[in-house]
Structures are given as C-alpha cells and as structure tokens.
Amino acid sequence: MRRQARACLRLARMLTHIAVGLGTVLLRFRGMPVEEQQARVQAWAREMLRRAGVQLQVQGTPPAHGPLLLVANHISWLDIPVMHAARHCRFVSKSDVKGWPVLGRLATAAGTLYIERESRRDALRVVHTMRDALDRGEILAVFPEGTTSNGIALLPFHANLLQSAISAAAPVQPVGLRFIDGRTGAPSQAASYMGDETLIGSLWRTLCADALVAVVHYGAPQQAAGRDRRTWAEDLRSVVDGLRRG
DSSP states (O other): HHHHHHHHHHHHHHHHHHHHHHHHHHHTGGGGGGOOOOOHHHHHHHHHHHHHHHEEEESOOOOOSSSSEEEEOOOOHHHHHHHHHOOOOOEEGGGGGGSSTTHHHHHTTTEEEEETTOOHHHHHHHHHHHHHHTTTTTTEEEEETTSOSSSSSSSOOGGGGGHHHHTTOOOOHHHHHHHEEETTTOOOOOOOOTTOOOHHHHHHHHOSSSEEEEEEEEEOOOOOOOOOOHHHHHHHHHHHHHHHHH
C-alpha cells in the first residue's frame, strides 16, 4: 500500500510537470533561441526522471556538438526522456507520435523528425532531411531496432537511416541503454514496454520501482570509413550490444 501511494504521488507530480512543459511550449518557446530551447528540453527531461523516481547515470562522454548521429538500443518509452536528460538531441520517431495529445506537441517542440515507417518514399525523404540537419551541425538520434526489445536480446539494426550520416560525412556515436536496480546493480524490467505490454502497465511498474536507475553509456564516435550502411549497421550493433551490457 505504501508503494502504491508513493507511485500515485509520483504520477501526480509527473502530470503537473507535463502541464508546465506544455505551457512553456505554447507560450514561450517560439521566442527562445535554439540553444535555450535545447537547454530547457534537457532540464525538463531531467526533472521528469526525478519526479518519476528514476536516477540518471551517464557513462562515457556525451557529444559536445554536432554534426553527429546517435545510435541506441530501444527498451522503453522512457528511452527518449532518458537520452534527452543526458544530452539534447533530435529524435527520429514514427509519425503517429505527432498526433498524440500533449506528448506529441512536446515531442515536436523538442525537434522530433517524423517518419512513415511503412513508406519507402518517406524513408528517403527523412534521410534527406537528416542529412540536411547534419550538414547544419545538429545532433540527431535513432533507434535502429525499429521497435522496443526486452533489454536482454538485441534486435537486428535497420540500416536505412545511416545513409544520412554517410551522405553528410558525419560521425555516428553508439549508445547503450539499460535499466538497473540501484540497490543490487541487476537488470530491471520495470520500465520495459514491448509486445503485449501496455503503456499504462509499464508506467505503473516504473512508478512503483524502489531504486530504478537509467544508464546511458556513450561509446566512441566513428566514421563510416568506406563501409556501406548495412556493414556499418552490423558493426554498430555489435558496439551497442557491448555498451548496453556495461
């Protein structure tokens, strides 16, 4: 009962924080310099984790500047705020996120690029958009598994979006994500969100967790160095697999 009461309090604090974030986006974001917008997004994400009872642990060196493409494994709905909290970046996300009430507006304000995953033509459009963003010196992020996994096995990496880094001659930095029990260091499934799991169930498990730690492990940036996107995707998957294991 005590744990459930704490979870309800965390939920109320998260909802309040989301409302404040939406107010900032609607009333103040338009007039802010881009650098200030990014700093606000990072600070907002850090506070969101704190209110959810999630501790952030960063290993390795986050990027100081772009152009750069971050490539990470995908475990949970929490992955995006976790990565924003560690270092602001522009995510590539499925197009239906844009239409989500409140959260879609927040995602758009954070700079999200949207893709119709089932459309080859739209994938080409997004690759061009990503290349242009990299040419401007931005930091982008993708989850090349294409969907969430259980955090134990790593799914194959889709290579299409890596073409943007090849075309822009931009480096890619692999990132390993994992959730652990802060008391024991053991892997935690509290935040998992895959298969038949519901978002509400995943959220409630997260809020009920006693000592949930989100670990963001940055590897060394690397260039394509003559590799095609498929070969590079396989090599990056191997690196990410090692990073997420610690």
